[in-house]
Amino acid sequence: MKTTDILIVGSGCSGLYAALNLPDDKQITVISKSDLESNDSFLAQGGICMLKDDDDYDSYFEDTMKAGHYENDKKSVDIMIRSSQDVIHDLVNYGVEFARDENGHFLFTREGAHSHHRILFHEDITGKEITRHLLAAAKAKPNITFYEYTTLLDIVETDNTCYGGIVQKSDGHIEVIQAETTILATGGVGGLFQHSTNYRHLTGDGLAIALRHHIDLKNIDYIQIHPTTFYDPDTTKRSFLISESVRGEGAKLYGKDMQRFVYELLPRDVLSQAIYKKMAADHTHHVWEDLQPIPKKELESHFPNIIRHCEEKGYDPEKECIPIVPAQHYFMGGIAVNYESKTSMENLYAVGETACNGVHGKNRLASNSLLESLVFAKRAAHHITINGAILPDPEALDALIQAIPLDVYANVKQIEKNYHQIVKNAIQEQRDQRDDRDSHEPFAFNNQ
Numbered sequence: 235m236k237t238t239d240i241l242i243v244g245s246g247c248s249g250l251y252a253a254l255n256l257p258d259d260k261q262i263t264v265i266s267k268s269d270l271e272s273n274d275s276f277l278a279q280g281g282i283c284m285l286k287d288d289d290d291y292d293s294y295f296e297d298t299m300k301a302g303h304y305e306n307d308k309k310s311v312d313i314m315i316r317s318s319q320d321v322i323h324d325l326v327n328y329g330v331e332f333a334r335d336e337n338g339h340f341l342f343t344r345e346g347a348h349s350h351h352r353i354l355f356h357e358d359i360t361g362k363e364i365t366r367h368l369l370a371a372a373k374a375k376p377n378i379t380f381y382e383y384t385t386l387l388d389i390v391e392t393d394n395t396c397y398g399g400i401v402q403k404s405d406g407h408i409e410v411i412q413a414e415t416t417i418l419a420t421g422g423v424g425g426l427f428q429h430s431t432n433y434r435h436l437t438g439d440g441l442a443i444a445l446r447h448h449i450d451l452k453n454i455d456y457i458q459i460h461p462t463t464f465y466d467p468d469t470t471k472r473s474f475l476i477s478e479s480v481r482g483e484g485a486k487l488y489g490k491d492m493q494r495f496v497y498e499l500l501p502r503d504v505l506s507q508a509i510y511k512k513m514a515a516d517h518t519h520h521v522w523e524d525l526q527p528i529p530k531k532e533l534e535s536h537f538p539n540i541i542r543h544c545e546e547k548g549y550d551p552e553k554e555c556i557p558i559v560p561a562q563h564y565f566m567g568g569i570a571v572n573y574e575s576k577t578s579m580e581n582l583y584a585v586g587e588t589a590c591n592g593v594h595g596k597n598r599l600a601s602n603s604l605l606e607s608l609v610f611a612k613r614a615a616h617h618i619t620i621n622g623a624i625l626p627d628p629e630a631l632d633a634l635i636q637a638i639p640l641d642v643y644a645n646v647k648q649i650e651k652n653y654h655q656i657v658k659n660a661i662q663e664q665r666d667q668r669d670d671r672d673s674h675e676p677f678a679f680n681n682q
């Protein structure tokens with residue numbers, strides 16, 4: 235058995251930023267199911283939102299609410315927006331470089347459903363720029379220890395209070411990590427879907443464990459689908475995004491008969507529905523996207539990564555159409571948390587994409603997720619710092635841990651399979667219970 239003060243499950247931006255905001259005199263253990271860099275935080279392309287000035291507050295608030303179909307938790311939205319400058323200030327202090335003009339002022343870009351330019355970016359690899367700096371800063375701290383390829387299989391719990399986790403280590407051994415406080419930062423659920431832009435190992439493990447222990451969840455059927463990703467029949471790989479701005483620049487969508495069937499700049503959810511409908515009518519696994527209407531110079535300068543990917547897959551987008559399919563992209567629901575990221579269980583917090591504080595409502599506004607992950611990870615760290623944990627009677631805890639039948643966890647493959655099914659069932663059940671379920675985006679789980 236290993237003992238630590240705080241166990242953080244996940245090495246994406248939310249887990250790392252929580253670790254960095256905890257006191258130096260706490261021993262912190264960060265575990266990751268894969269290597270430390272393989273997480274969605276490293277994939278984020280577009281950018282991270284920031285409140286530019288007070289004049290933009292109302293507009294930013296309204297854009298976030300409108301995207302979320304006004305189901306957002308208003309206080310969460312307010313906290314996120316008002317904390318954004320503080321978080322960006324921290325990131326810059328960690329060495330993160332955002333694009334700036336010749337006078338050194340931030341450059342802001344804009345994405346779909348934003349009324350103003352308020353998104354900071356670093357080329358088209360903003361997530362990597364942010365997360366690699368957080369990781370470097372966390373690795374430099376002597377009180378933070380990392381374990382790669384270490385998977386959380388369950389939590390240690392009694393009387394709705396968490397005392398750490400049961401993990402499978404990289405050498406295959408099952409071990410208890412006893413902790414005063416545990417933070418779940420396990421990311422999204424894309425690995426459960428047939429097509430997803432997420433890493434395939436992100437399968438909602440935090441949710442499965444929460445379901446097992448009757449921890450409150452919220453809106454777990456609120457799944458964001460991206461309408462246009464490159465169709466790859468090999469669904470063991472994550473889907474490659476064909477950015478919305480490609481359509482903004484003039485790309486067209488065709489069915490099997492190579493005729494347009496939809497206006498390409500419809501809102502994401504409506505467009506995804508139209509594509510799914512066309513695929514069903516045509517009995518196909520994809521539709522076609524034609525990038526040739528985009529001037530050659532613009533295509534080559536603006537979208538070099540997309541061209542490279544298509545070419546690697548055997549398509550020349552300057553001469554032919556490419557196959558496109560909608561794919562799961564983001565998870566708005568999750569483990570229900572309060573404004574300090576605390577779950578319904580004592581000593582247990584959840585941050586990042588696996589948590590739901592209601593900030594995104596029914597649908598996420600572009601580039602709000604990195605920001606939300608960081609803002610509420612820092613709040614979790616502060617809450618833990620101020621409030622500490624409910625400390626057990628040492629003898630009783632020892633007895634509890636000794637009584638855990640570790641051999642029950644020996645068949646990890648079977649546990650994972652069960653967890654995947656538990657989460658899929660829970661998502662489907664919640665969707666089936668919605669009165670307005672037909673207005674939601676359709677999705678397809680994988681068969682694993």
Ligand SMILES: Cc1cc2nc3c(=O)[nH]c(=O)nc-3n(C[C@H](O)[C@H](O)[C@H](O)COP(=O)(O)OP(=O)(O)OC[C@H]3O[C@@H](n4cnc5c(N)ncnc54)[C@H](O)[C@@H]3O)c2cc1C
Binds near residue numbers: 277420585605
């Ligand atoms: C292609 C793409 C582009 C995106 N672009 C943007 C963008 O431009 N702007 C924006 O704001 N957002 C964007 N997002 C969303 C954003 O990247 C994520 O919402 C955010 O990074 C989630 O961070 P996280 O820390 O919650 O999870 P992640 O960064 O995904 O980290 C999850 C961690 O949990 C670990 N883990 C999972 N299960 C277990 C387990 N059982 N045991 C141990 N460890 C476990 C994983 O190994 C990983 O380390 C994008 C997402 C994708 C996929």
